[in-house]
Amino acid sequence: MAYFASKDRYLNMKYNRCGNSGLLLPAISLGLWHNFGGLEDFQTMKEIILGAFDMGITHFDLANNYGPPPGSAESNFKNIMQSELGAHRDELIISTKAGYLMWDGPYGEWGSRKYLMASLDQSLKRMGLDYVDIFYSHRPDPDTPMEETMMALHDAVQHGKALYAGISNYDAEQTMKAVSILQDLGTPCLIHQSRYNMFDRWVEEELLDVLDKKGVGCISFSPLAQGLLTDRYLHGIPEDSRIAGDSIFLKKDHLDPELMFKVKALNQHAEQRGQILAQMALAWILNRKQVTSVLIGASSVSQLNSNAGTMHNLQFTRDELAYIDNILI
Numbered sequence: 001m002a003y004f005a006s007k008d009r010y011l012n013m014k015y016n017r018c019g020n021s022g023l024l025l026p027a028i029s030l031g032l033w034h035n036f037g038g039l040e041d042f043q044t045m046k047e048i049i050l051g052a053f054d055m056g057i058t059h060f061d062l063a064n065n066y067g068p069p070p071g072s073a074e075s076n077f078k079n080i081m082q083s084e085l086g087a088h089r090d091e092l093i094i095s096t097k098a099g100y101l102m103w104d105g106p107y108g109e110w111g112s113r114k115y116l117m118a119s120l121d122q123s124l125k126r127m128g129l130d131y132v133d134i135f136y137s138h139r140p141d142p143d144t145p146m147e148e149t150m151m152a153l154h155d156a157v158q159h160g161k162a163l164y165a166g167i168s169n170y171d172a173e174q175t176m177k178a179v180s181i182l183q184d185l186g187t188p189c190l191i192h193q194s195r196y197n198m199f200d201r202w203v204e205e206e207l208l209d210v211l212d213k214k215g216v217g218c219i220s221f222s223p224l225a226q227g228l229l230t231d232r233y234l235h236g237i238p239e240d241s242r243i244a245g246d247s248i249f250l251k252k253d254h255l256d257p258e259l260m261f262k263v264k265a266l267n268q269h270a271e272q273r274g275q276i277l278a279q280m281a282l283a284w285i286l287n288r289k290q291v292t293s294v295l296i297g298a299s300s301v302s303q304l305n306s307n308a309g310t311m312h313n314l315q316f317t318r319d320e321l322a323y324i325d326n327i328l329i
């Protein structure tokens with residue numbers, strides 16, 4: 001059946017300015033790290049991506065290595081772009097990254113110009129795109145001069161292969177350095193992508209202040225702690241969950257009693273707010289003024305629909321925030 005985008009798609013999403021840039025990002029963005037690889041059901045991933053676009057999610061985040069197998073999320077995305085979403089290219093913010101292992105040999109990972117340039121060309125080919133909106137250095141490389149990595153991002157923009165440059169997983173000090181190099185080159189750093197959720201608050205120590213001062217946007221990945229901050233595991237481990245699969249990033253032993261105690265307490269509080277836990281966990285991040293967008297994952301359209309409901313209540317009282325802090329200690 002032909003796809004016609006919902007006419008109401010821009011009615012319920014909020015769009016936040018990304019740092020000091022001209023770019024607005026949806027408060028909720030969708031990532032293709034899990035559930036969009038070559039081993040997954042194509043129809044389901046298509047429904048999730050089109051469903052996301054229909055609810056105003058204009059930003060899709062990829063990386064060279066997303067799969068498995070690596071690269072397959074970008075190839076699947078190409079199929080959806082070519083069959084359904086291509087007509088909406090100018091309504092989309094598509095990002096990709098390079099930094100983790102992608103091919104054999106000394107040029108297949110980290111932060112050299114050689115790797116970043118080749119990887120971006122491969123990503124564009126796999127996605128069937130002329131350009132991406134954001135190209136990221138996926139992780140800092142301790143053995144490559146940061147000037148080289150940033151110059152590669154700058155040149156990607158200069159060559160029209162990316163519209164904006166971003167960094168991911170850089171700590172506060174590395175971020176200050178990267179932002180200043182990019183600024184000197186004339187390509188402002190648009191955005192920083194880092195893990196940030198109720199269970200992992202490292203960015204609050206220093207990074208958020210740096211981003212605020214430098215006018216760089218912040219997109220939080222794994223905002224639901226890969227599903228831990230939802231009702232997914234409240235009554236055991238569902239067969240179709242990330243933990244039950246063969247994820248090396250989320251395993252059974254993450255569900256320790258202390259964590260589950262916190263999840264249950266948070267879940268109770270979410271109920272009092274009239275939200276599900278996933279919605280409260282996303283709203284809690286979006287409550288930080290420095291955060292531009294939460295970058296969620298989803299394995300079904302119904303998860304996506306539930307998460308979109310976050311937009312109905314983004315407010316927290318001071319007492320509530322203190323109460324949540326107490327649970328999280």
Ligand SMILES: NC(=O)c1ccc[n+]([C@@H]2O[C@H](COP(=O)([O-])OP(=O)(O)OC[C@H]3O[C@@H](n4cnc5c(N)ncnc54)[C@H](OP(=O)(O)O)[C@@H]3O)[C@@H](O)[C@H]2O)c1
Pocket residue numbers: 030031032033034035061062138168169193194220221222223224225226227228230231232240241242243278295296297298299300302303304306307
């Ligand atoms: N830059 C980096 O280094 C980096 C690293 C990691 C991720 N990322 C980006 O961040 C994106 C999101 O990461 P993530 O997938 O870990 O995010 P997440 O939103 O924390 O976790 C997503 C998972 O949570 C579960 N879930 C989502 N909504 C739910 C709901 N309403 N109810 C119950 N369960 C729900 C699903 O798990 P089930 O699959 O079990 O259903 C889903 O796959 C990635 O796709 C990627 O784009 C970037």
